[in-house]
Amino acid sequence: xxxxxxxxxxxxxxxxxxxxxxxxxxxxxxxxxxxxxxxxxxxxxxxxxxxxxxxxxxxxxxxxxxxxxxxxxxxxxxxxxxxxxxxxxxxxxxxxxxxxxxxxxxxxxxxxxxxxxxxxxxxxxxxxxxxxxxxxxxxxxxxxxxxxxxxxxxxxxxxxxxxxxxxxxxxxxxxxxxxxxxxxxxxxxxxxxxxxxxxxxxxxxxxxxxxxxxxxxxxxxxxxxxxxxxxxxxxxxxxxxxxxxxxxxxxxxxxxxxxxxxxxxxxxxxxxxxxxxxxxxxxxxxxxxxxxxxxxxxxxxxxxxxxxxxxxxxxxxxxxxxxxxxxxxxxxxxxxxxxxxx
Ligand code: HEC
Ligand code: HEC
Numbered sequence: 515x516x517x518x519x520x521x522x523x524x525x526x527x528x529x530x531x532x533x534x535x536x537x538x539x540x541x542x543x544x545x546x547x548x549x550x551x552x553x554x555x556x557x558x559x560x561x562x563x564x565x566x567x568x569x570x571x572x573x574x575x576x577x578x579x580x581x582x583x584x585x586x587x588x589x590x591x592x593x594x595x596x597x598x599x600x601x602x603x604x605x606x607x608x609x610x611x612x613x614x615x616x617x618x619x620x621x622x623x624x625x626x627x628x629x630x631x632x633x634x635x636x637x638x639x640x641x642x643x644x645x646x647x648x649x650x651x652x653x654x655x656x657x658x659x660x661x662x663x664x665x666x667x668x669x670x671x672x673x674x675x676x677x678x679x680x681x682x683x684x685x686x687x688x689x690x691x692x693x694x695x696x697x698x699x700x701x702x703x704x705x706x707x708x709x710x711x712x713x714x715x716x717x718x719x720x721x722x723x724x725x726x727x728x729x730x731x732x733x734x735x736x737x738x739x740x741x742x743x744x745x746x747x748x749x750x751x752x753x754x755x756x757x758x759x760x761x762x763x764x765x766x767x768x769x770x771x772x773x774x775x776x777x778x779x780x781x782x783x784x785x786x787x788x789x790x791x792x793x794x795x796x797x798x799x800x801x802x803x804x805x806x807x808x809x810x811x812x813x814x815x816x817x818x819x820x821x822x823x824x825x826x827x828x829x830x831x832x833x834x835x836x837x838x839x840x841x842x843x844x845x846x847x848x849x850x851x852x853x854x855x856x
């Protein structure tokens with residue numbers, strides 16, 4: 515009898531312990547449930563732009579997944595815009611089926627993953643900030659103007675008619691990417707990585723070695739790239755030569771090129787695990803941007819020359835530094851001087 519009593523006390527205690535454990539676990543899961551996957555209780559719809567918890571730790575904003583496009587009110591246009599960003603050459607390149615106005619590159623070659631990759635030049639800062647004043651043109655630019663800028667410079671082409679279905683689609687998609695971002699803010703991970711400056715000039719000769727070791731296997735001899743066998747899109751896009759971006763493009767500025775490469779190249783690299791050191795990125799940028807490429811008349815750019823970025827490689831300048839130093843650095847003295855003047 516005593517034994518039985520003893521056993522039932524033990525049993526009771528065990529039940530208690532179990533119940534408490536279950537409660538504690540449930541409460542913990544509930545409290546730790548990451549914000550991104552919490553669901554609105556009144557809705558069975560998943561939250562748009564559900565985020566990856568790992569990436570959220572350092573506050574990097576992730577653009578919405580393209581599987582949400584069909585939910586947009588202008589879904590067909592947004593979907594066409596994504597297609598144009600991803601396969602520009604098929605529609606607008608030298609053998610394009612809609613128009614032949616650009617050099618055969620895809621927007622996605624530089625705006626990775628259809629313009630949605632963190633620190634891969636994504637479009638998340640466009641919807642909340644345009645129209646905006648840009649010093650390069652000295653005017654307030656809308657999204658159409660900015661898209662045409664990349665077509666005329668990065669794709670070395672002719673601008674699209676603002677009323678065209680293609681332009682409307684580009685704009686619809688780019689705005690869709692950043693639709694959730696609060697007005698006036700720049701989400702972390704938009705655009706390009708800012709590298710630490712070097713105290714020396716970037717060196718094309720050193721950069722050539724970086725290129726041979728890390729890039730040549732894909733981008734090829736003379737950085738001329740390689741096309742897919744059908745001959746329309748690039749398997750490995752050109753970094754220099756007649757099919758590449760022209761001297762008016764963003765990547766022709768050393769800090770833009772180096773920042774892009776640091777977090778994205780060799781292909782597959784992410785900002786969480788860069789392959790090149792900052793020095794290697796600066797030097798390979800110097801090497802590539804010392805190679806021949808298409809030119810462009812830039813005489814209308816930066817009507818106020820004092821607003822030229824430190825690494826804009828064409829004078830005249832408001833400071834006393836040479837075109838050579840504005841192209842390759844060292845940039846710190848230039849930045850310091852411009853701070854003093856402002
Ligand atoms: C050769 C590389 C390259 C290609 C190809 C390219 N771009 Fe760009 N684009 C850039 C760079 C570099 C920037 C400026 C990024 C910075 O300074 O942070 C930029 C900026 C932009 C911006 C402004 C982003 C912002 O946050 O203000 C838009 C919009 C844009 N590009 C659209 C396009 C579209 C559409 C295409 C294809 C028709 C395209 N780009 C093709 C390199 C490229
Ligand atoms: C494994 C192959 C591979 C390697 C290695 C590689 N790239 Fe790329 N690179 C690509 C591909 C593919 C793209 C286009 C990405 C896309 O469309 O999604 C690209 C795009 C680029 C672009 C933007 C588009 C353009 O043509 O201007 C630049 C700049 C670039 N790479 C530079 C480099 C540099 C510098 C290195 C060496 C540090 C490098 N890449 C190494 C495959 C590679």
